């Protein structure tokens with residue numbers, strides 16, 4: 001939405017391509033708003049068929065696009081393909097393919113001599129067991145094409161790998177078609193990196209590659225796969241943050257991510273920074289707004305400008321303070337008490353910078369297993385990152401006690417997730 005709005009504000013003609021397969025990524029009112037503000041709005045039956053999309057654009061007399069972009073992980077490859085086909089500015093197809101395929105990504109890093117993690121790409125349980133034995137436990141098993149946390153497992157022993165393969169298909173069958181459409185049968189088995197998780201938004205305008213901002217990521221205390229929020233600035237020393245930015249920019253250059261803003265997730269381990277994942281698109285969820293709350297420039301504006309071949313900042317964003325957000329996510333399925341006031345969240349709105357909750361008395365909440373299972377978000381601001389995190393943690397505790405539902409805990413006190421804090425089979 002912010003990208004569309006900024007593009008309109010800066011005088012562009014905007015064509016909004018949409019597919020019902022991705023309706024789950026935004027509420028109906030937001031989708032409706034997007035359709036209203038765009039100059040052209042085209043429903044595409046198969047977003048992953050660029051020829052069909054080009055035909056649809058042509059039919060709507062909207063095929064004169066200067067640039068094609070998507071802020072959605074699921075649609076970034078489609079945007080790159082379409083840009084190439086209609087000769088518009090877009091992220092390089094090779095860059096998107098290298099980044100989106102976790103096995104290929106690690107291979108590129110290996111060839112470029114960039115610090116990475118032990119890995120193997122497998123399709124069968126037997127191969128996964130062999131790979132894990134070679135890499136050494138603990139390992140993590142993830143779909144090679146990503147974005148399916150519920151089919152991601154941390155494995156501490158061979159039985160965990162067997163359990164992963166025993167349940168993976170049933171889990172996949174239960175996921176939205178928009179999520180599974182781009183998965184294949186490959187998994188990556190990867191060394192489990194232990195440390196503190198950060199992410200960097202790296203901007204590239206076709207000439208320069210610039211780390212814009214680094215944030216610290218909150219993950220679930222007993223399942224590091226579940227991400228529960230972020231804090232900006234990262235809390236790293238200036239020296240370490242510069243190292244992290246340089247590392248993330250090197251990763252983007254090696255992958256061929258030439259145009260766009262890229263969301264690079266990196267673990268700070270005892271032996272240095274190690275890539276977790278390079279996403280060929282800007283960060284999603286609550287993080288862009290958390291960054292924008294304290295940054296001197298708007299990340300969505302930078303995104304549109306660089307696709308439009310307008311100048312982008314050649315320096316990191318300047319921050320006027322700290323901001324932290326946490327998702328409200330249930331540790332197990334539960335029902336909110338009937339006696340809860342329907343406007344229970346109002347009192348928290350008064351103490352946070354911003355936030356939302358879309359559950360009321362008597363509603364069921366699901367256990368958080370992936371990126372789309374939270375039922376609310378709170379964001380706090382303060383002078384320093386630790387203060388913003390503490391404030392966020394305190395509000396979360398107060399919410400938990402009011403609604404009587406155990407929330408997934410994160411390690412907000414700047415304590416990295418340690419091996420001994422993780423239980424066996426914590427990946428599922």
Ligand SMILES: Nc1ncnc2c1ncn2[C@@H]1O[C@H](COP(=O)(O)OP(=O)(O)OP(=O)(O)O)[C@@H](O)[C@H]1O
Pocket residue numbers: 073117140142146147148149152190191192193194197219224225226227265267276277279371
């Ligand atoms: N090798 C690893 N070592 C430690 N933790 C890892 C590793 N790989 C993944 N993780 C954890 O699992 C999370 C999800 O992994 P990853 O980002 O690769 O998958 P994804 O499903 O594509 O995620 P996203 O929703 O960010 O696109 C990471 O953010 C991190 O917390």
Ligand SMILES: [Mg+2]
Pocket residue numbers: 265277
């Ligand atoms: Mg990720």
